[in-house]
Amino acid sequence: MEKSVLLQRFTGFCKNLNSTDRIALIYHGDADGFSSGLIAAKAVESITGKKPVVVCHFEYGDRAQGRKIVSLMRKKKVNKVLIMDIGIDSAPHSMAEKFCFEQCLVIDHHQMCRDLNSEKMVFLKAEFFTDKDPSSYVTSKFAFDLFNEVTDVGGLDWLVCIGIIGDMNLRNWQEFIQKTIEKRNVSLTWLYRFVELIAGVEVMAEDKIEQLFWQFYNAKDPSDVLESGFKKYLEQFREEKEELVRAFDGKAEPFPELELFFYDIKAKHENIKSYVVNEISEMHPNSTVILLQYLGGGRVRFSARRQDFKVRMNDLLVEATKGIPEATAGGHVPAAAGSVPKQFAGQFKKNVIKILGEKYGVQKSRE
Numbered sequence: 001m002e003k004s005v006l007l008q009r010f011t012g013f014c015k016n017l018n019s020t021d022r023i024a025l026i027y028h029g030d031a032d033g034f035s036s037g038l039i040a041a042k043a044v045e046s047i048t049g050k051k052p053v054v055v056c057h058f059e060y061g062d063r064a065q066g067r068k069i070v071s072l073m074r075k076k077k078v079n080k081v082l083i084m085d086i087g088i089d090s091a092p093h094s095m096a097e098k099f100c101f102e103q104c105l106v107i108d109h110h111q112m113c114r115d116l117n118s119e120k121m122v123f124l125k126a127e128f129f130t131d132k133d134p135s136s137y138v139t140s141k142f143a144f145d146l147f148n149e150v151t152d153v154g155g156l157d158w159l160v161c162i163g164i165i166g167d168m169n170l171r172n173w174q175e176f177i178q179k180t181i182e183k184r185n186v187s188l189t190w191l192y193r194f195v196e197l198i199a200g201v202e203v204m205a206e207d208k209i210e211q212l213f214w215q216f217y218n219a220k221d222p223s224d225v226l227e228s229g230f231k232k233y234l235e236q237f238r239e240e241k242e243e244l245v246r247a248f249d250g251k252a253e254p255f256p257e258l259e260l261f262f263y264d265i266k267a268k269h270e271n272i273k274s275y276v277v278n279e280i281s282e283m284h285p286n287s288t289v290i291l292l293q294y295l296g297g298g299r300v301r302f303s304a305r306r307q308d309f310k311v312r313m314n315d316l317l318v319e320a321t322k323g324i325p326e327a328t329a330g331g332h333v334p335a336a337a338g339s340v341p342k343q344f345a346g347q348f349k350k351n352v353i354k355i356l357g358e359k360y361g362v363q364k365s366r367e
Contacts, residue, residue: 001117003129007149009122013105014047014150017080022053024078026069026086026099028139029057029202029209030274031166031195033085035140035159036107038216040082042156043147051217054078057209058086059271070098080104085139089113089123090330107143109134110330111314135332136172138163158184158191158222166195168278168335193226200237201230203271237275240268244276258356259287259310262349270295273303274337281305288316290352292345301339302348309333311359320351 017023023044027037037055045051053076056069073081079102087110088099100120109126111134116123126134126142140163147153157180164173181188201212212230219225244265253262261284265273270293277291285307292302304313313336314329321327321338324347329338340348356362 001115001128006117006122006124006128009117010105010124010146011150013103013122014043014147016103017044017047019048019050021048021050021080022076022078023048023050024054024056024073024076024081024101025052026056026058026081026083028085029059029206029271030085031198032138032140032163033057034198034202034209034213034216035163035166036084036138036143038159038213039140039143039147039153039156040084040107041213041217043151043153044082046151046153052082055210055213057213066098073101082106083108084143085109087111087113087330089116089125090328107139107146109137109139109142110332111135113330132172133333135167135334136169138167138169138173140164141173141176158186158194159216161191162194162198165191166198190223194222196234196237197226197230199275200233203240203269203275204233204236206269206271237272241272241275241279244272245279248280255353255356257362258353258360260352260356261287261289262352263289263291265291265293267293270301273301277303277305278335281307286310288313288356294342294345298342299339300342300345300348301337303335303337304331305335307334311356316352316355319355320348322351324348 025037025041027033041052041055054073058065058069081099081101081104083099083104083106085108087108088106090113104121106121106123112125112127126137130137140160144153144156144160161177161180164170164177170177201208215228215230216225244267248263251263273291273293277289281289288304288306288311290302290304292300294300304317306313312333314331314333317329317336317338321329321340324340324344327338327340331337
């Protein structure tokens with residue numbers, strides 16, 4: 001669909017919002033999803049005079065959480081839904097349809113699996129709006145640009161910076177971040193503190209993410225958030241993350257001929273894997289690093305990173321999960337994630353080794 005047509009559909013969706021609507025906001029719980037959710041919520045209130053009646057974070061692939069959210073939206077008699085930074089197009093059709101309700105707006109920068117635009121759904125992917133890799137057009141910046149077309153959200157530039165930093169896209173938006181820093185007379189370190197605060201709560205106290213959301217939303221001064229009661233989770237987060245990073249050298253399974261590391265962890269908190277693999281990937285930018293986290297419920301979640309773009313992480317994980325029942329996979333070129341049933345973790349690894357073996361011309365791969 002043409003960019004101009006999509007912009008018209010977006011504008012029409014926003015102009016049709018009114019005070020009688022019961023709006024739900026669903027966002028990814030990482031820094032980019034969190035920030036884009038705040039931008040969307042502020043825009044909704046600016047347009048309608050009311051806040052969303054339901055605000056929930058959603059972790060990609062968590063079917064049980066998805067069912068709970070849908071049930072809550074029905075209970076609250078939601079008629080319109082905004083979904084931020086979640087690749088619902090990679091989920092089964094039935095899941096996407098359950099989130100739709102009367103009308104639905106999706107703003108996302110993950111690689112598109114299928115176009116969900118319909119009469120009921122305005123489906124906006126970054127790749128419709130940029131010639132660059134869509135992973136660099138983080139959802140917080142994408143949403144900021146879109147909503148500025150219909151209402152003034154210019155004062156939320158600091159939230160955009162949090163999303164950019166959280167999605168490791170600093171180098172692509174240096175000018176925007178520098179202008180924000182100068183405008184607000186703050187530092188890059190100040191912005192990083194927000195990213196780490198969001199990470200700390202997401203990992204150590206996931207059930208409090210919505211409380212943190214409203215702390216941000218209602219703060220008269222952004223710095224008030226940094227001095228709130230949520231900062232106590234930071235030290236716990238740092239301690240657990242650093243322990244797992246330090247253990248990498250002794251516990252990771254290296255495949256030097258494939259420029260590949262597998263690292264299996266059993267962490268106390270399930271959301272920590274992304275932050276651990278991010279730090280390890282910065283230490284090994286020219287290698288594919290795949291971290292697998294074994295959870296309850298019979299599933300294994302994994303995150304893959306590679307900073308030199310030599311191997312596309314999203315394509316690698318999608319290909320490696322083909323044929324595995326109830327598998328999920330998706331993301332960006334440098335960063336992707338997914339999950340498989342626990343009994344298929346070994347098969348997933350073998351698939352990765354086979355795919356990279358073919359790419360690197362390595363005939364014999366280890367079992």
